Amino acid sequence: MSDTYYDPKDLGKFSKISEFGPDLSKKFFDYYGEVFKDGALSAREKSLIALAVSHAVQCPYCIDAYTTDGLEKGINEKQMMEAVHVAAAIRGGASLVHGVQMMNKVKKLSM
């Protein structure tokens, strides 16, 4: 076992989670595979969304996987960084918009 919580090699072992529960694992990976196929959104667009979400949920495995996936799909650095800024804007905005709640409370409690 690694001395750190995150080990890059673990990404390659993702499919092995089936070892402790094959039925749910199979359902998940089948679903996962379907989600990322070309549909109303292209696989390329879905890859960019996945990259942004990876940053929002701060998952190092996902960032590793979807940076590589983006390169493979011909997505360039500028496009990837814009996707990361979308994640950052939503995360930042999510904090900031709660400022309204703070303001409401302040106004309620103040003379």
Added chain:
Amino acid sequence: MIQSLKARKSDLANSDIQVKQLNTFSDRISALEPFTRKMKKVGLFPLKPTQLEIFQINVGKMCNQTCKHCHVDAGPDRKEIMTRETMEKILNILKSSSAHTVDLTGGAPEMNKNFRWFVEQLSLFKKNIIVRCNLTIIMANKSYNDLPEFYKKHNIHIVSSLPYYEKGKTDSQRGDGVFQDSIEALKKLNAAGYGKPDTGLKLDLVYNPSGAFLPGSQIGLEKDFKAELMRLFGIEFNQLFAITNMPISRYLDYLIQTDNYEAYMEKLVNAFNPTAAKGVMCRNTISIGWDGFIYDCDFNQMLDMKVASPDHMHLDNYNEQNLQQRSVILNQHCYGCTAGQGSSCGGTTS
């Protein structure tokens, strides 16, 4: 411009050392399943040829570029070049060969002084003729500026590398200034009718990843390339071939230098696709080296793995019927052709 591995006196200029690195570079590399065993599991070992369709001829290692991923280790400092005498032997063989396509590659094939004569002679056979043109050669000096018209005259099918529709990724792989010259060359080819609808003049582009990753969907990449090259430069082309970088020669050197080699090989092995394996190009192709030796493919040629047909390893002893009985020589680099959607000189294979 970088130098070839040979000019740098790199160990990897030696094909035996490359094969050693492919098999025993480290514990992680040694632990990879042998390609032959993988092929046996899917009923493809020994790998036998199908009908011979393509005669691929490497007319020399001389090139005006030194791309970082080049499997030939080509460059301006390489002097190995096919002689007219060897070309005459090929012409003689092609008179009775079943191959319907002749595929000329290099280096920059146009830098062989007998290139135009050879093309003129080949065009008399009424076979499809492909020239793997690196584009920048058209802009290299005045003597090459008329190449689009020459190609058009002989109805040559042009296949050219362009790793991306922007400067950064192109120049980082192929050298400073390559993108700009490539765009100018593509405009000249378009002006001659190449890549345009209804002209019959085929201009296909080759996409190789600019780094240690695999190519994605050929269809998706082609869509992006077509849209962006038209939007940015008004350029048209026919098809995009997505080709996996082969872990040999300068690309192997790049992988090792950047500490990406083991992960790249593991990715290739994990992405093994039996359908792609069935359609590998070495089954319908013969590859001829600048000195007349015969190989299963251009990659085996660069690893100096001659065909496993001891009496027919050179054009001097060419016997198509006997060559078709051979088994294709396989090694760990072959995973590059069987990963994902597969990879060949004509793009994906599955």
